[in-house]
Amino acid sequence: MDPSSFHHRKSKLSTGRTYHFVDQLPKKYNPRRNPTILCIHGFPDCWYGYRYQIRPWTHKGFRVVVPDMLGYGDTDRPEHPSEYSTKKLCADLAALLDHLGVQRAIVIGHDWGAFTAGRFALWHPDRLLALAILSVPYTPPTVEYMSIQRVAKIAPNLAYQAYFDSERSSQDIDSNLTPFLRLIFRKSNGADININDVIKGPENLAKLKVSDTDLILKPKDFKYYHKVLSKGMKQPLNYYRTSLYRFEEEKAASLPSHLREDLPVLFIWGTKDTTCTASVISKSHKFVSRLQVVALEDFGHWILIEDKARDQVTKTTLEWLEGLMVKPPKAML
Numbered sequence: 001m002d003p004s005s006f007h008h009r010k011s012k013l014s015t016g017r018t019y020h021f022v023d024q025l026p027k028k029y030n031p032r033r034n035p036t037i038l039c040i041h042g043f044p045d046c047w048y049g050y051r052y053q054i055r056p057w058t059h060k061g062f063r064v065v066v067p068d069m070l071g072y073g074d075t076d077r078p079e080h081p082s083e084y085s086t087k088k089l090c091a092d093l094a095a096l097l098d099h100l101g102v103q104r105a106i107v108i109g110h111d112w113g114a115f116t117a118g119r120f121a122l123w124h125p126d127r128l129l130a131l132a133i134l135s136v137p138y139t140p141p142t143v144e145y146m147s148i149q150r151v152a153k154i155a156p157n158l159a160y161q162a163y164f165d166s167e168r169s170s171q172d173i174d175s176n177l178t179p180f181l182r183l184i185f186r187k188s189n190g191a192d193i194n195i196n197d198v199i200k201g202p203e204n205l206a207k208l209k210v211s212d213t214d215l216i217l218k219p220k221d222f223k224y225y226h227k228v229l230s231k232g233m234k235q236p237l238n239y240y241r242t243s244l245y246r247f248e249e250e251k252a253a254s255l256p257s258h259l260r261e262d263l264p265v266l267f268i269w270g271t272k273d274t275t276c277t278a279s280v281i282s283k284s285h286k287f288v289s290r291l292q293v294v295a296l297e298d299f300g301h302w303i304l305i306e307d308k309a310r311d312q313v314t315k316t317t318l319e320w321l322e323g324l325m326v327k328p329p330k331a332m333l
Contacts, residue, residue, distance in 0.1 A: 001051050003224060010074060013095040015088075020074035021067035021096065022047050026058045035129060036102045038093065039066040040120075042111020042136075044184060044236050046073045046228050048221075049110065052310040053317075060318055062106070067096060069113070071235030073228050081241035086119040087249040094124045103127070106321065110134040110304055112239050118259070122250075125260045130324060132266040132317055135273055135301050137284045138291075140257035141250040148243050157274055159196040164240040169199075173233045176205040181225060185217045186210050188272040188300025216306045261289045266320045268313055270299030270306075292320065 068075040109117030114133035152162040299309040
């Protein structure tokens with residue numbers, strides 16, 4: 001899929017930061033009748049992670065806006081981790097909607113984008129029509145500070161996050177970007193590789209072997225991701241270095257634990273995603289009143305792009321929106 005075939009824009013927002021984003025309009029676009037979908041990508045990704053959903057959603061009458069998040073692609077790349085707190089990211093996203101003249105949007109997030117989308121629903125609850133989160137379930141602000149190292153001890157499947165938080169991870173991954181991306185973008189039913197073992201040392205990354213047949217990316221897509229992320233991994237990894245800043249901001253603002261009571265929320269996950277457990281998903285029901293959970297059997301983390309899973313994500317979200325009567329009138333399609 002040709003990245004240049006999408007409508008790209010770049011704007012300086014009221015927050016002072018410049019964002020690159022795709023802004024895809026449906027035919028006969030009318031801002032009063034065609035809802036906007038705001039998509040938020042995760043790590044290590046970019047706007048291109050939504051390439052399979054953008055056109056199907058616009059063909060159904062939705063305006064689809066997909067930014068390169070802070071630190072990625074052609075969006076600003078500040079150095080300090082504090083700039084990547086979810087409060088600041090959410091302020092940028094609200095400013096982007098303001099810039100586009102959109103008061104309320106359907107917000108969809110994957111991975112770190114799912115976490116950010118959940119926080120957007122807390123920092124700016126009046127800006128959402130509906131919320132869809134993929135692969136990472138909603139978790140509320142914590143009452144006590146919990147470092148990423150402590151999280152890794154409690155949940156060993158997330159031990160890799162403590163490595164991403166370390167200073168050396170940026171250099172390790174920059175020096176071994178190709179094998180790292182092959183590790184990340186492998187099929188859920190491919191080679192049995194434990195990321196927590198691989199990241200114990202850069203030599204493990206350098207020696208890593210993932211066959212082309214085990215990748216979920218086509219060669220040209222892999223080349224595009226490599227080009228985008230070769231600008232440096234320090235900024236994308238800064239998302240894992242924000243836990244203390246995030247905790248302090250959320251505590252100072254007394255953010256609620258529960259999402260807006262009337263907010264429709266869809267959660268989609270792949271049952272082979274080792275970073276997502278059923279127990280964490282079940283806990284989210286306590287904080288989300290209108291939660292619908294859809295499990296995609298035998299798929300892993302990258303449900304937006306993995307073959308067959310991506311079509312299920314597109315279909316499921318459209319059916320969900322139609323059920324909520326958020327879908328635009330047929331006359332506008």
